[in-house]
Amino acid sequence: MTTNKNTIYYTLTDEAPSLATCSLLPIVRTFTKAADIDVKITDISLAGRVLSAFPENLTEAQRVEDGLAFLGQLTQDPDANIIKLPNISASIPQLKACIKELQAQGYQVPDYPEAPANADEEAIKARYSKILGSAVNPVLREGNSDRRAPPAVKAYARKFPHSMGKWSKASRSHADYMRDGDFFSSEQSITVAEPTQVRIEFLDQNGQVEVKKELGLEKGEILDSMRMSCNALRAFFEETLQDAKESGVMWSLHVKATMMKVSHPIVFGHAVTVFYKDLFEKHGELFKELGVNPNNGIGSVYDKIASLPRSKREEIEEDIHACYENRPELAMVDSVKKITNLHVPSDVIVDASMPAMIRNGGQMWGPDGKPKDTKAVMPESTYARIYQEMINFCKTNGAFDPTTMGTVPNVGLMAKKAEEYGSHDKTFEIQAPGIMRVVDAQGTVLMQHDVEVGDIWRACQTKDEAVRDWVKLAVNRARLSATPAIFWLDAERAHDMQLKNKVEHYLQEHDTQGLDLHIMSYNEAIRFSMERMIRGLDTISVTGNVLRDYLTDLFPIMELGTSAKMLSIVPMLNGGGMYETGAGGSAPKHVQQVEEENHLRWDSLGEFLALAVSLEDMGRKQNNQRASILAKTLDAATGRLLENNKSPSRKTGELDNRGSHFYLGMYWAQEVAQQQEDPTLAAQFADLAKTLAENEAQIVAELAACQGKPAELDGYYHANRDTVKKVMRPSATLNTALASV
Numbered sequence: 229m230t231t232n233k234n235t236i237y238y239t240l241t242d243e244a245p246s247l248a249t250c251s252l253l254p255i256v257r258t259f260t261k262a263a264d265i266d267v268k269i270t271d272i273s274l275a276g277r278v279l280s281a282f283p284e285n286l287t288e289a290q291r292v293e294d295g296l297a298f299l300g301q302l303t304q305d306p307d308a309n310i311i312k313l314p315n316i317s318a319s320i321p322q323l324k325a326c327i328k329e330l331q332a333q334g335y336q337v338p339d340y341p342e343a344p345a346n347a348d349e350e351a352i353k354a355r356y357s358k359i360l361g362s363a364v365n366p367v368l369r370e371g372n373s374d375r376r377a378p379p380a381v382k383a384y385a386r387k388f389p390h391s392m393g394k395w396s397k398a399s400r401s402h403a404d405y406m407r408d409g410d411f412f413s414s415e416q417s418i419t420v421a422e423p424t425q426v427r428i429e430f431l432d433q434n435g436q437v438e439v440k441k442e443l444g445l446e447k448g449e450i451l452d453s454m455r456m457s458c459n460a461l462r463a464f465f466e467e468t469l470q471d472a473k474e475s476g477v478m479w480s481l482h483v484k485a486t487m488m489k490v491s492h493p494i495v496f497g498h499a500v501t502v503f504y505k506d507l508f509e510k511h512g513e514l515f516k517e518l519g520v521n522p523n524n525g526i527g528s529v530y531d532k533i534a535s536l537p538r539s540k541r542e543e544i545e546e547d548i549h550a551c552y553e554n555r556p557e558l559a560m561v562d563s564v565k566k567i568t569n570l571h572v573p574s575d576v577i578v579d580a581s582m583p584a585m586i587r588n589g590g591q592m593w594g595p596d597g598k599p600k601d602t603k604a605v606m607p608e609s610t611y612a613r614i615y616q617e618m619i620n621f622c623k624t625n626g627a628f629d630p631t632t633m634g635t636v637p638n639v640g641l642m643a644k645k646a647e648e649y650g651s652h653d654k655t656f657e658i659q660a661p662g663i664m665r666v667v668d669a670q671g672t673v674l675m676q677h678d679v680e681v682g683d684i685w686r687a688c689q690t691k692d693e694a695v696r697d698w699v700k701l702a703v704n705r706a707r708l709s710a711t712p713a714i715f716w717l718d719a720e721r722a723h724d725m726q727l728k729n730k731v732e733h734y735l736q737e738h739d740t741q742g743l744d745l746h747i748m749s750y751n752e753a754i755r756f757s758m759e760r761m762i763r764g765l766d767t768i769s770v771t772g773n774v775l776r777d778y779l780t781d782l783f784p785i786m787e788l789g790t791s792a793k794m795l796s797i798v799p800m801l802n803g804g805g806m807y808e809t810g811a812g813g814s815a816p817k818h819v820q821q822v823e824e825e826n827h828l829r830w831d832s833l834g835e836f837l838a839l840a841v842s843l844e845d846m847g848r849k850q851n852n853q854r855a856s857i858l859a860k861t862l863d864a865a866t867g868r869l870l871e872n873n874k875s876p877s878r879k880t881g882e883l884d885n886r887g888s889h890f891y892l893g894m895y896w897a898q899e900v901a902q903q904q905e906d907p908t909l910a911a912q913f914a915d916l917a918k919t920l921a922e923n924e925a926q927i928v929a930e931l932a933a934c935q936g937k938p939a940e941l942d943g944y945y946h947a948n949r950d951t952v953k954k955v956m957r958p959s960a961t962l963n964t965a966l967a968s969v
């Protein structure tokens with residue numbers, strides 16, 4: 229691998245962020261080339277990953293580099309400097325749609341074989357399984373996570389607060405979770421003293437052993453195992469549905485089928501077959517023949533029945549509608565298009581969906597398009613309880629106030645596929661009654677669970693090195709921000725107690741004098757943080773991987789309206805840096821708005837913040853003074869952009885993503901032109917600063933003129949880059965000004 233120390237690797241991803249990149253990069257490169265920095269695009273989009281997985285199916289000209297493999301290696305390089313935008317963590321329906329689009333464009337990639345009929349199809353499925361779900365982040369995140377709202381961003385939220393729904397004390401919204409039979413209630417955990425080999429085995433009722441997986445564990449590594457009972461899960465869904473029906477509250481499901489890519493789609497599938505029980509009972513045989521997969525949502529039924537004769541299809545559709553009669557109202561993703569919460573597993577993703585509901589006064593959208601109180605069902609009680617705590621808090625204290633509230637940054641454990649990130653190949657849906665167990669080389673049983681058909685069993689690994697680095701990061705962050713830091717570790721969780729030992733041990737490696745560090749259970753920790761937050765005080769949350777994911781949407785969405793405005797840094801274990809843009813996803817709804825009205829409401833603030841720290845790092849590590857100047861001036865420009873409220877508006881016709889990029893470019897050019905550390909550099913940008921300021925009205929008008937009409941992108945997952953460039957760069961005046969530098 230040849231890498232250049234003066235290169236920033238900027239990822240090309242999917243949906244809204246990839247559109248934004250087409251407009252932002254030409255501006256960024258205008259600046260970075262003055263510091264001899266190359267900003268290179270690396271394709272890790274879903275379509276790019278599909279294409280690179282099947283080179284033999286493509287012509288020479290169609291083949292693409294495996295961007296993810298390249299960046300995966302780069303993460304080990306101490307000079308790595310990567311800017312990572314959010315990418316699609318694909319559900320099966322998203323993957324299939326992407327494949328279909330590529331095939332229509334002439335790429336002969338194979339169909340996704342849901343039920344492989346032979347060895348070839350097995351092999352194809354195995355290749356695709358590496359692309360499904362959270363397939364990018366665990367590979368690139370070779371470090372722990374440091375996510376926070378910089379002071380300028382907090383100041384912006386205080387000056388221009390987003391709207392918050394009102395919380396009524398009489399709200400009936402609540403989180404509902406399993407009280408027994410879930411992963412939480414069965415979790416076991418060990419730490420191995422020395423490097424060792426273990427086997428994950430299934431022991432059937434006849435005493436036959438099947439080795440499911442062999443694992444090498446490092447010294448000090450933590451291994452967890454847990455079981456979710458299928459019967460308990462289904463009974464729980466049925467109870468929650470009946471309870472919601474009787475009490476007249478809406479029902480919604482919140483899982484993370486992308487990150488927990490094996491276990492949560494199965495959980496989602498059970499919700500579908502319990503909610504539409506009568507339908508699946510009546511048509512079970514036919515659905516099996518048609519290949520309906522409830523784990524893909526009720527959308528899978530609609531897909532598969534499309535080929536049936538009209539009368540049969542209508543009968544089934546009527547049976548679907550009949551299910552709604554006996555069930556509570558179901559939360560909707562799009563009530564106009566009749567897309568429910570159970571349509572596809574990637575539409576409602578808990579990290580974003582629960583905060584959105586809480587921000588909205590505890591309500592979600594009902595089938596009639598009206599906001600309603602809802603029962604938010606999250607089977608895994610491990611994490612669901614924090615949402616109930618926040619709901620209780622809002623019922624008592626009212627909605628949070630963005631103009632006065634403090635902030636809760638996060639230091640999250642995720643390096644080296646920590647915790648759930650590494651669970652995919654160690655998660656099993658049980659096929660027969662028996663025992664799942666972890667056995668060492670000597671045959672000693674280290675952990676075991678009785679299991680029944682349909683249960684989900686999973687194991688997770690956490691490396692000692694990752695924990696040690698996480699503790700260090702927490703101590704440094706607490707010191708740098710002079711803020712109390714809470715380790716969220718639950719005394720009732722076996723895994724957390726293993727972690728606690730390590731935390732206590734590794735804290736001794738640091739000077740913690742004067743720091744305010746605590747270890748608290750999740751409920752205590754969230755209450756403590758919220759109590760402080762409404763008094764304007766800040767509290768760092770130091771958490772495991774799933775809470776990292778959940779909290780870095782939950783708090784920012786209350787504080788800033790969106791997690792897109794977070795600074796999100798991954799200091800890599802080997803010394804390199806990855807700078808993520810915000811803490812949110814790829815905003816599919818935003819693309820729809822572009823297609824319909826040519827307005828992109830994506831806020832690139834996360835990209836601006838990430839680029840500034842990336843340049844700062846480049847300046848320091850490569851001794852590139854111009855990079856340091858660009859970092860400082862970019863920060864100042866971002867501050868002005870926030871101060872003057874030049875962020876994208878949600879409304880078509882008003883300033884959008886492209887307009888905010890123009891303002892960033894103008895302010896940045898002005899800041900560079902004004903600085904005195906490097907007069908040659910200042911002179912280089914004086915003309916641009918002047919031209920952009922003089923043509924501000926003209927450029928803004930050109931950027932507004934294109935809006936209000938549909939925009940054709942020639943593809944969704946694999947849009948034509950030239951077409952997208954035209955759509956995203958409609959101002960001739962701006963383009964000419966940039967080209968002249």
Ligand SMILES: NC(=O)C1=CN([C@@H]2O[C@H](COP(=O)(O)OP(=O)(O)OC[C@H]3O[C@@H](n4cnc5c(N)ncnc54)[C@H](OP(=O)(O)O)[C@@H]3O)[C@@H](O)[C@H]2O)C=CC1
Binds near residue numbers: 580792814
């Ligand atoms: N780091 C990563 O790679 C991540 C990837 N994902 C992936 O993203 C996709 C969508 O996930 P989803 O759970 O819907 O979450 P998103 O964060 O994409 O969307 C939730 C909502 O957040 C708001 N939002 C997010 N980013 C921005 C932004 N930059 N500017 C303005 N508003 C923003 C939008 O609200 P509004 O509609 O009100 O404008 C959006 O509809 C999935 O494929 C998921 O797998 C998700 C999280 C992280």
Ligand SMILES: O=C(O)CCC(=O)C(=O)O
Binds near residue numbers: 361366486776780812
């Ligand atoms: O890896 C993923 O699928 C999602 C990651 C995510 O949501 C996050 O890091 O906040």
Ligand SMILES: [Mg+2]
Binds near residue numbers: 777812
């Ligand atoms: Mg997230």
